[in-house]
Amino acid sequence: MAQPIKVVVTGAAGQIAYSLLYMIARGEVFGKNQKLVLHLLDIPPMMGVLEGVVMELADCAFSLLEHVVPTADPEVAFKDVSAAFLVGAMPRKEGMERKDLLAANVKIFKVQGQALNKYAKKDVKVLVVGNPANTNALVCSHYAPSIPKENFTAMTRLDQNRAKAQIASKLGIAVDNVKNVIIWGNHSSTQFPDVCNATATVDGVKKSVNEAIGNAAYLQNEFVVTVQKRGAAVIAARKMSSAMSAAKAACDHMHDWWNGTNPGDFVSMGVISDGSYGAPKDVVFSFPVEIRNGKWSIVQGLQLDDFAKSKLQVTGKELLEEKEEAMTVCSQD
Numbered sequence: 001m002a003q004p005i006k007v008v009v010t011g012a013a014g015q016i017a018y019s020l021l022y023m024i025a026r027g028e029v030f031g032k033n034q035k036l037v038l039h040l041l042d043i044p045p046m047m048g049v050l051e052g053v054v055m056e057l058a059d060c061a062f063s064l065l066e067h068v069v070p071t072a073d074p075e076v077a078f079k080d081v082s083a084a085f086l087v088g089a090m091p092r093k094e095g096m097e098r099k100d101l102l103a104a105n106v107k108i109f110k111v112q113g114q115a116l117n118k119y120a121k122k123d124v125k126v127l128v129v130g131n132p133a134n135t136n137a138l139v140c141s142h143y144a145p146s147i148p149k150e151n152f153t154a155m156t157r158l159d160q161n162r163a164k165a166q167i168a169s170k171l172g173i174a175v176d177n178v179k180n181v182i183i184w185g186n187h188s189s190t191q192f193p194d195v196c197n198a199t200a201t202v203d204g205v206k207k208s209v210n211e212a213i214g215n216a217a218y219l220q221n222e223f224v225v226t227v228q229k230r231g232a233a234v235i236a237a238r239k240m241s242s243a244m245s246a247a248k249a250a251c252d253h254m255h256d257w258w259n260g261t262n263p264g265d266f267v268s269m270g271v272i273s274d275g276s277y278g279a280p281k282d283v284v285f286s287f288p289v290e291i292r293n294g295k296w297s298i299v300q301g302l303q304l305d306d307f308a309k310s311k312l313q314v315t316g317k318e319l320l321e322e323k324e325e326a327m328t329v330c331s332q333d
């Protein structure tokens with residue numbers, strides 16, 4: 001059994017964390033041989049609720065869970081952590097776009113970037129879930145200059161999972177038979193879910209998703225809009241934003257970052273942009289990545305048609321606008 005690692009989950013008394021903590025403590029992210037110390041951060045008024053979560057974690061009798069540290073103090077929460085799930089932030093309500101949360105949430109990520117910078121391990125892997133996730137990840141990294149920028153990522157895996165599930169359902173096949181769907185850009189309604197490089201195995205035969213679906217109009221319209229607006233559709237139905245599926249996606253993201261991707265497979269993550277595929281540099285942009293030895297690299301050499309290029313431009317522009325607004329908000333104190 002490996003030495004225990006410290007893992008922090010912020011927003012630990014909230015609804016995503018309620019599913020996420022269970023999955024992490026079961027060993028679904030770091031493996032069934034990895035003992036864990038869980039640091040749970042929330043704000044002072046939530047300490048009572050958090051105590052209930054701690055009781056439930058104890059009552060689950062997880063064999064991998066060495067101990068649990070509930071706290072409202074970022075110094076305690078981020079001390080020596082190897083992995084950070086930054087979930088704690090306000091969720092949107094019906095009728096809002098995720099960027100409407102920027103003014104309320106971005107300062108949380110400034111403070112947490114500063115705390116990561118001071119107290120976390122320098123090789124900490126940071127996954128930002130709280131919205132607007134890409135720009136919050138950028139802000140967090142900006143305020144943690146002693147940690148490499150590559151260590152800050154934003155979650156677009158939920159979008160990838162949604163896209164994969166839509167294609168599988170359309171084809172009447174299992175989700176695992178759909179590979180290499182890409183989410184480009186922002187985790188927002190400008191994201192571009194792209195199947196141009198995706199494959200589907202139907203009746204034992206592997207083909208491109210384009211060929212298997214055989215309906216370009218569907219793939220460029222209904223499919224794209226369904227994935228872009230899925231978060232809003234869940235809010236309209238549940239009156240609360242996605243939680244179970246968000247927790248599962250956070251586990252998938254960190255699992256693949258920690259353990260690597262299979263040869264030939266890629267996954268989508270919001271990562272610091274180097275300008276690949278014409279995306280703006282120095283924003284957190286979702287790209288297809290491969291992961292080896294705990295390090296991601298952007299998959300290069302994929303073909304983009306004019307339709308795809310125009311979609312990347314729209315989402316890139318939105319990220320530049322968000323970056324400007326976020327830096328203005330953060331400089332106001």
Ligand SMILES: NC(=O)C1=CN([C@@H]2O[C@H](COP(=O)(O)OP(=O)(O)OC[C@H]3O[C@@H](n4cnc5c(N)ncnc54)[C@H](O)[C@@H]3O)[C@@H](O)[C@H]2O)C=CC1
Nearest residue numbers: 011013014015016042088089090091129130131155158246
């Ligand atoms: N990237 C993605 O795909 C997704 C992102 N989200 C986002 O995740 C975030 C959390 O969602 P839920 O868990 O549903 O919200 P929630 O409201 O149920 O829980 C959020 C928790 O964060 C806590 N919190 C607030 N400020 C904090 C701070 N400074 N430090 C630590 N904790 C703090 C709150 O007290 C609360 O317990 C939202 O911003 C939501 O929009 C949700 C689904 C998917």
Ligand SMILES: O=C([O-])CC(=O)C(=O)O
Nearest residue numbers: 092131158231232241242
């Ligand atoms: O839609 C929201 O506000 C929550 C979220 O990010 C998602 O479900 O993708």
